[in-house]
Amino acid sequence: MARFDHLAALTIEADQRFAELRALYQADAGLRVPPQVFNAVRKQMENVGAAWSSTAPHVFSDAQLAL
Known part of the structure; x- marks a missing residue:
């Protein structure tokens, strides 16, 4: 906790x-969110985005965050 x-x-x-x-x-x-999550409504695993990876997280730059 x-x-x-x-x-x-x-x-x-x-x-x-x-x-x-x-x-x-x-x-x-x-x-971090893993590249696949379980969708309880659809009762299946789903990709949450190709840009995300549990081993290489995408980190936004300060310029990207300012948009």
Whole structure:
């Protein structure tokens, strides 16, 4: 629980703590969505996007985030 409490606290000031949030996201694969997820409504595995990978996460640049 402490892990998620820490993440929640960071999101209160997300703009000011963005670098820390990004670093945690990049370092912890458990915070990223896997390339496939189970859709409970359709009762099947589905790809959530070709650009995403559990081993090589796509990280947006600051310029992309500003759009």
